[in-house]
Amino acid sequence: MTDTAESPKAPARSRFAKFWDSDFAWSFRHSPVAIIASLVVVILVLAAIFAPLIAPHNPFDPASLNLMNGFTPPGTPNAFTQDTFLLGTDDQGRDVFSTILYGMRISLFVGASAVLLAMIIGVVLGLVAAYFGGWVETLIMRIADVQLTFPAILVAMLIFGIAKGVTPPEYRNEMAIYVLIIAIALSDWVQFARVVRGAALVEKNKEYVQAARLIGRGSIPIMFRHILPNVLSPVLVIATISLALAIIAEATLSFLGVGAPPTQPSLGTLIRIGQGFLFSGEWWILFFPACTLLALALSVNLLGDWLRDALNPKLR
Amino acid sequence: MFAYIVRRMFQSVIVLLVVGLVAFSMFRFVGDPIDNMLGQERTQADIDRLRTELGLDQPFPVQYFKFLQGAVQGNFGVSYRQGRPVSTIIAERAPATLELAFVSGFLAITVGIALGVFTAIRRQGVAANIIMTVSLIGVSLPTFLIGILLIYIFSVELDLLPSFGRGETVMIGGWSTGFLTASGLKALILPAITLGLYQMTLIMRLVRSEMLEVMRADYVRFARARGLSDRVINFRHALKNTLVPVITITGLQLGSIIAFAIITETVFQWPGVGLLFINAIQFVDIPVMAAYLMLISVMFVTINLIVDLLYYAIDPRLRVDARAT
Numbered sequence: 108m109t110d111t112a113e114s115p116k117a118p119a120r121s122r123f124a125k126f127w128d129s130d131f132a133w134s135f136r137h138s139p140v141a142i143i144a145s146l147v148v149v150i151l152v153l154a155a156i157f158a159p160l161i162a163p164h165n166p167f168d169p170a171s172l173n174l175m176n177g178f179t180p181p182g183t184p185n186a187f188t189q190d191t192f193l194l195g196t197d198d199q200g201r202d203v204f205s206t207i208l209y210g211m212r213i214s215l216f217v218g219a220s221a222v223l224l225a226m227i228i229g230v231v232l233g234l235v236a237a238y239f240g241g242w243v244e245t246l247i248m249r250i251a252d253v254q255l256t257f258p259a260i261l262v263a264m265l266i267f268g269i270a271k272g273v274t275p276p277e278y279r280n281e282m283a284i285y286v287l288i289i290a291i292a293l294s295d296w297v298q299f300a301r302v303v304r305g306a307a308l309v310e311k312n313k314e315y316v317q318a319a320r321l322i323g324r325g326s327i328p329i330m331f332r333h334i335l336p337n338v339l340s341p342v343l344v345i346a347t348i349s350l351a352l353a354i355i356a357e358a359t360l361s362f363l364g365v366g367a368p369p370t371q372p373s374l375g376t377l378i379r380i381g382q383g384f385l386f387s388g389e390w391w392i393l394f395f396p397a398c399t400l401l402a403l404a405l406s407v408n409l410l411g412d413w414l415r416d417a418l419n420p421k422l423r
Numbered sequence: 424m425f426a427y428i429v430r431r432m433f434q435s436v437i438v439l440l441v442v443g444l445v446a447f448s449m450f451r452f453v454g455d456p457i458d459n460m461l462g463q464e465r466t467q468a469d470i471d472r473l474r475t476e477l478g479l480d481q482p483f484p485v486q487y488f489k490f491l492q493g494a495v496q497g498n499f500g501v502s503y504r505q506g507r508p509v510s511t512i513i514a515e516r517a518p519a520t521l522e523l524a525f526v527s528g529f530l531a532i533t534v535g536i537a538l539g540v541f542t543a544i545r546r547q548g549v550a551a552n553i554i555m556t557v558s559l560i561g562v563s564l565p566t567f568l569i570g571i572l573l574i575y576i577f578s579v580e581l582d583l584l585p586s587f588g589r590g591e592t593v594m595i596g597g598w599s600t601g602f603l604t605a606s607g608l609k610a611l612i613l614p615a616i617t618l619g620l621y622q623m624t625l626i627m628r629l630v631r632s633e634m635l636e637v638m639r640a641d642y643v644r645f646a647r648a649r650g651l652s653d654r655v656i657n658f659r660h661a662l663k664n665t666l667v668p669v670i671t672i673t674g675l676q677l678g679s680i681i682a683f684a685i686i687t688e689t690v691f692q693w694p695g696v697g698l699l700f701i702n703a704i705q706f707v708d709i710p711v712m713a714a715y716l717m718l719i720s721v722m723f724v725t726i727n728l729i730v731d732l733l734y735y736a737i738d739p740r741l742r743v744d745a746r747a748t
Contacts, residue, residue: 257719258678260683260686264685264701267704268703268712269712272449359565359686362567364689364705365704365705378568382571386586401568405563
């Protein structure tokens with residue numbers, strides 16, 4: 108089915124055309140869910156990256172805030188200043204739309220960094236475990252097993268709590284974001300390690316690895332140049348699904364007040380702030396950040412599901 | 424068999440000792456508790472007195488041993504924030520969390536199994552499809568958003584149920600229960616649904632897929648050929664055979680319910696152990712954090728041990744593996 112566009116008269120096809128005709132791209136073009144989900148993700152990520160350009164106000168610049176603008180409902184002019192805000196303002200007169208853009212930046216930054224870190228830790232440990240075997244493998248996988256019995260969010264909370272205690276009080280707010288990244292990453296690496304180990308155990312005994320060993324390549328090049336590329340596709344799937352989980356984990360921790368500090372509010376922090384105004388009728392302070400979080404997490408999740416099916420050779 | 428059990432228990436003890444070391448190191452390396460406990464107007468005499476009182480002037484191994492000794496007896500020291508023994512605080516808070524966890528677990532199991540059977544039997548039905556779609560959304564919604572949504576609908580808009588706290592409680596012995604008063608029961612509804620929803624969808628989907636599998640089995644077809652009624656087939660023959668995986672998963676989920684209770688308790692300001700833990704993290708109240716860490720590890724390690732031993736008893740293949748390695 109993928110060969111329909113291919114004609115023998117055009118031998119010098121661009122890389123893009125090759126990609127366009129691949130099974131992978133074909134499955135993408137024929138999955139409306141994947142297209143919509145990736146569109147949402149791209150729009151949200153771009154909005155987060157270019158937040159300073161898009162946002163009408165800088166919510167962290169006290170000079171641009173006017174307390175008189177507090178609690179302006181979305182789309183209607185404020186009673187005192189006649190300023191209009193697309194999604195309304197919070198109690199301090201901060202534009203909700205702008206705080207969401209900046210909050211999404213932090214959510215995405217924390218989520219992506221945490222997954223990247225978890226991936227590096229997990230892939231390295233998984234490869235080492237599979238390649239060397241013996242007590243190294245037993246030790247790594249035992250730690251993984253033990254950690255897996257505790258829910259990830261609890262592990263992240265504990266690491267955050269310990270790290271918070273270790274950092275001196277004056278740095279706590281500054282370091283909170285990085286502590287959060289490390290906490291989520293350390294709660295998430297097990298998935299990667301298990302999958303990489305499983306795949307690498309199979310690859311390790313294949314002929315190309317034996318050949319590489321025969322010509323005298325060292326363990327590290329064999330692990331990372333030869334085995335790693337062949338175990339990457341499940342890693343990619345897990346990374347995508349982990350990203351959705353990491354974004355939700357970050358939001359949950361920040362919502363509980365053990366994550367991003369009020370000076371650098373993420374989507375979770377915004378929801379935490381918004382919950383306080385639920386009873387007084389200012390629904391928009393809570394509603395819009397919650398919707399953004401949902402859209403982000405759901406579309407990344409759907410993308411991950413699609414990726415899993417698309418990269419699974421059994422389903423082709 | 425005996426060797427396996429001993430080895431498995433030995434592993435559990437090692438895990439607990441490591442967790443204990445982590446918990447204890449928090450005391451050693453995390454700030455100076457004296458600073459947290461005494462206010463600005465402290466004298467050197469106060470500091471020295473408290474240091475001796477807390478045993479902080481003794482060498483590391485002595486302190487670790489004392490900590491372990493205390494932990495085994497349920498004594499985790501004095502909360503930096505409240506100035507009362509941690510064990511007393513936890514004992515006060517535990518009934519709230521346990522009641523909440525019990526009700527949500529019960530809800531998740533009964534409703535989850537019922538809906539799972541229903542969606543499996545009426546596979547093509549409209550209602551079953553709606554339930555499946557809603558459950559998909561339910562799984563992707565973060566717990567705290569579900570809680571907020573429920574508060575918004577039932578407390579803010581409809582004004583039917585309380586949005587925070589436990590309502591009135593009755594003391595029976597040392598146990599404060601919310602089961603006996605109307606306001607206590609009302610206060611329990613929303614948190615229990617919030618906490619149980621995820622486990623409910625999980626159990627439902629599991630029961631559904633297991634049921635679909637079993638319904639194709641020969642003995643179900645044979646039962647049908649014998650002319651047994653649908654109800655007998657569905658519940659006596661099919662459901663019974665799906666229960667082994669359901670029980671193991673549910674057992675493992677028990678721990679998650681306690682862990683996720685932290686989130687639910689924060690949303691609903693439920694005065695349980697989870698809220699205590701979150702506040703302890705926020706205020707760096709090390710003794711409370713350490714006690715919670717130890718408690719939850721003991722719980723998880725025990726649950727896992729029991730599940731593993733049950734597996735071992737149920738699945739003969741594992742016995743062969745255990746001998747081989």
